[in-house]
Amino acid sequence: MPFADLPPALYAAPFQLAAASKGIDLNDEEGTQQKKSSRTGHAAFTAAELKKELAALPADQRKEYDAVRKLLASEKPAQEQLEALAAKHRLSYKDINGHSVLDNLALIASKPTNHGIDKAGLARDLIQDICRPSTIDQAAHATCTATSIQSAIARNNPGEYARFVAEIGTKGTSKSRDGKWKLIADLYLPYKDRSNSSNLLQPAIMELEAQNNGGHYDNKTDKTKPAKGPAYAGAGDQDVAVVATALLGKTYKVFWVKSDNHKEAVKLLLTATPKEPLIVGVWTKGGGGHEMQVVGYEAAQKQVVFRNPWGITQRVAVDTFLKSTDGVVYKAD
Numbered sequence: 001m002p003f004a005d006l007p008p009a010l011y012a013a014p015f016q017l018a019a020a021s022k023g024i025d026l027n028d029e030e031g032t033q034q035k036k037s038s039r040t041g042h043a044a045f046t047a048a049e050l051k052k053e054l055a056a057l058p059a060d061q062r063k064e065y066d067a068v069r070k071l072l073a074s075e076k077p078a079q080e081q082l083e084a085l086a087a088k089h090r091l092s093y094k095d096i097n098g099h100s101v102l103d104n105l106a107l108i109a110s111k112p113t114n115h116g117i118d119k120a121g122l123a124r125d126l127i128q129d130i131c132r133p134s135t136i137d138q139a140a141h142a143t144c145t146a147t148s149i150q151s152a153i154a155r156n157n158p159g160e161y162a163r164f165v166a167e168i169g170t171k172g173t174s175k176s177r178d179g180k181w182k183l184i185a186d187l188y189l190p191y192k193d194r195s196n197s198s199n200l201l202q203p204a205i206m207e208l209e210a211q212n213n214g215g216h217y218d219n220k221t222d223k224t225k226p227a228k229g230p231a232y233a234g235a236g237d238q239d240v241a242v243v244a245t246a247l248l249g250k251t252y253k254v255f256w257v258k259s260d261n262h263k264e265a266v267k268l269l270l271t272a273t274p275k276e277p278l279i280v281g282v283w284t285k286g287g288g289g290h291e292m293q294v295v296g297y298e299a300a301q302k303q304v305v306f307r308n309p310w311g312i313t314q315r316v317a318v319d320t321f322l323k324s325t326d327g328v329v330y331k332a333d
Helices: 008-012 047-056 059-071 076-087 101-110 119-131 144-156 158-170 196-212 237-248 262-269 318-324
Strands: 173-175 182-184 216-218 223-225 252-256 278-283 289-298 303-308 312-317 325-331
Touching: 047 076, 059 076, 059 101, 059 119, 076 101, 076 119, 101 119, 101 158, 119 144, 119 158, 119 196, 144 158, 144 196, 144 237, 144 278, 144 289, 158 173, 158 182, 158 196, 182 196, 196 216, 196 223, 196 237, 237 252, 237 278, 237 325, 252 262, 262 318, 262 325, 278 318, 303 318, 312 318, 318 325
Parallel strands: none
Antiparallel strands: 173 182, 216 223, 252 325, 278 289, 278 325, 289 303, 303 312
């Protein structure tokens, strides 16, 4: 069922379960623990590593790299992140069409963008999303379901993520991996509290979730209008599973958490990793719904580690977490 409306005050600040602490973030590049990531952070690399990787690039790809770096002339932190991605082989990740992250960044550099989006800003945001996917932020919007999927794609399928952002940003549309769904730029609005890439992707993903339920998403009101009944904020876990399957290229299903199956739910939580996150719907103390990614389980502390779509990573006692949990979207294949 669709999540209930959340009061605007709950959108304005990071969601907190009763026993949650600020905790520490997961290092998006190395999988170790560190303090909360910044949007401009990146994996450490040496000048020698970068030189070696750039020297190995074919001439056409080196030309693409230079064009992207030139586009980022006024975005010095993003230039350094681009170098980190090159040094750590992440620019070579391919999309479903065989194009690399670098190819898709070059597409942004070479083509006009939709809706007057700043080209350098879009390239910067794409680079930041791939360097620091846990910092992707829904901000003051009821797009937690879309943000959780967006972050999972950026972390686990950077090539596909780059394709989605570049194609929506320049061509206006981008197809899902199976070709059955279409992400569109038509719903884009230049909200100041979200990045360019999030302003493109989050409403596009929300629209797919709404279509799965026979409705449409309105980015101005931030609500979904179903085929029948009143408009609502957010999306249901079954819609999330269908869209995650389409965009992540794996089969996702919903495990409904009930009071008598907590042992089975804990077993499922044990499987969560940054590479195989669970997308979990919870109910807040205020009575509204929220969606997040569970990316780990700490057995000694009996805590789950989750990426909150307000761009932070948090921990909470598993018993507290399960009392608030509605559905768990998990990879079934």
